[in-house]
Amino acid sequence: MKVLVLNCGSSSVKFQLIETSLEAIEKNADRLLARGGVEKIGAAAAIVTFEVPGRDIHRETPEILEHREAIACVVRLLTDSEIGVVKDKGEIEAVGHRVVHGGEKFATSTIITDEVAAKIKECIELAPLHNPANIRGYIISHQFFSDVPHCAVFDTAFHQTMPEHAYLYAIPRVLHRSLGVRRYGFHGTSHRYVARQVERIAGRPLAEIRVITAHLGNGCSITAIAGGKSVDTSMGFTPLEGLIMGTRSGDIDAAAVLHVIGKQELRLSEANAMLNKHSGLLGISGRSNDMRELTKAALEENDRAAALAIEMFSYRLRKYIGAYAAAMGGVDHLAFTGGIGENSALVREKACQGLEFMGLKFDPERNADAGAGGERVISTDDSPGMIHVIPTNEELVIARDTVRCIEGVI
């Protein structure tokens, strides 16, 4: 079954066309047919990329003013007689959509019906920047693909298994009931994918192992998975909480924020931007939110602020690893994923320092092997627990969930 995976943001549409089936999922034999995206929708020149494995990347810069035109462009490229990969759009049998927030309404992926679409709209209040674009992507693509099933895969769904003592904040409970204030967690699709890969590598059912997955990209989050379920995760009501990120603060005393708001007479939007856009690695280093640039600055230019930013980032990560091991009564597997998780040997090394006491023996040489790519183990052979690097693949999860929903096995 050819599944079109769509990830619609406020000014972008990313897509993959994946051929998969229950059998292919079982054999890990899914096939990527094409991928690409339309960025800068609404700007004078949008950036369109279209990539078919084994061929050169096709690029265009047309004027694309809205999502409808962007999705029309994706359909045109997929069906193009020269560079396309399907003869006509009728070959596409299903569409899977990334939806950021499913609130407490969705604990699993689901086929989108009118009722489901209405419930996703109700979650807009919880994710005002993301859900509107996600739902718009569904509405528009449904006009192009009206006869095939559409499936919603939620970033928050995987974490709906968190117990009450992990997801509630210690504020008046009425705020949970009236405003939905609780910890939801994000990156669920990625954490779930990585956990399943760990299961495959470990050769033991996920339900029998304790796994910590660290997704370190633009946004960073870490999840404790026990009994095959997310039991705690670092992102909370919004993706601001938890680990230090490129431009986000992660955990901070809420009273410190109130103090700054009062002293600097900030508006809520300014305080929000301060925490989300000016903080994190950028705020500490005063230089960049890019871990590669900071690593270079710290190692080659002796930039102390950059070094401090990396130290703080890694320390917070290590603290969470310890906390989640304690929450689960130990850890059998620790897995790094995302741009930083997959590529920063320095962060992995710093985060894993001193974890031998809990059975994670780090191998500096395996970790530093710059030539190694893809899935790999970076713990020693005699380590009781394993440390992994596992590239994430959220689009594949969306495609697979779409097939499972259609086949009725979700």
Add this chain to the structure above:
Amino acid sequence: MNIRSVGIIGAGTVGQGIVQTAAAHGLDVVYKELNPEAVEHSRRAIEQALDREIERWAITASEKKACLSRIRGTHTYDPITQCDIVIEALQDAWEKKSVVFKDLDLFMPDDRVLVTNTSTLSVSELGRLTKRSDRVIGMHFLSPVPKRPLVEIVRGFNTSDETFGVARDFAEALGKTAITVFEYPGYVTTRLILPLINEAMHVVMEGVSSPEDVDQAMKLGYDFPIGPLEMADRMGLDEVLRWLDHLRQEIHEAKFRPCPLLRRLVHAGHCGVKTGKGIFSYTAEGERIRETGGVKS
């Protein structure tokens, strides 16, 4: 109508605010000033305003860069004529606005909507100067434009529903909440705030209370974010005086008779934040200087 570009005539304080807001919301902006020097002056002022936004954490350096890349200054009408909509944002004086409206009617394509940013003048009268009074409408932006979420959309006598729809969509594209006003001098906001400011000046002039205490009373007593006297300083006392004179002339009610203290300050060149001195004193960056105290009545 999908508005992608906006022309702005006059880049004084309010014009700069509209330029900044439109660019921040992803629109391409062309502003027109009288000469290249004025164009450059306005551009510097917009850059400084964006720097202050960065200092207040509201935007990042890269957002400032992206914002500036969408802004172009000109001293001719040519680039303005390419825009989807045009806003005149000159000082609220009939003699200036009327000349510009005749020019715009001449130079702009027939299907374009012409907007005036006015707080007191007649949209119908401005429309009458053109051959498209159905496509003339008022949008009263409040200052500072980037921070005030409100815009009053003012329908002139001949303004069409279609034009109103364009203005409403445009307000939405700028992230503003619009209220609809049918033309009458002062609309809603100006008509309500001016008597309050004027009365605050009377309270000071009559020695009932100090300027600091008057502002404090309204801030703490009625949740005003800034007091009416500082608000007047920020609007420009000369503008406040002009509006009051205009409303008194139009509505013939004594409540709009300007307080003599206001007139005295304006005559002395103390126009508020823009001159560094008004009821209170201000730094060049517009920060209130607390130590110096207020005006003597």
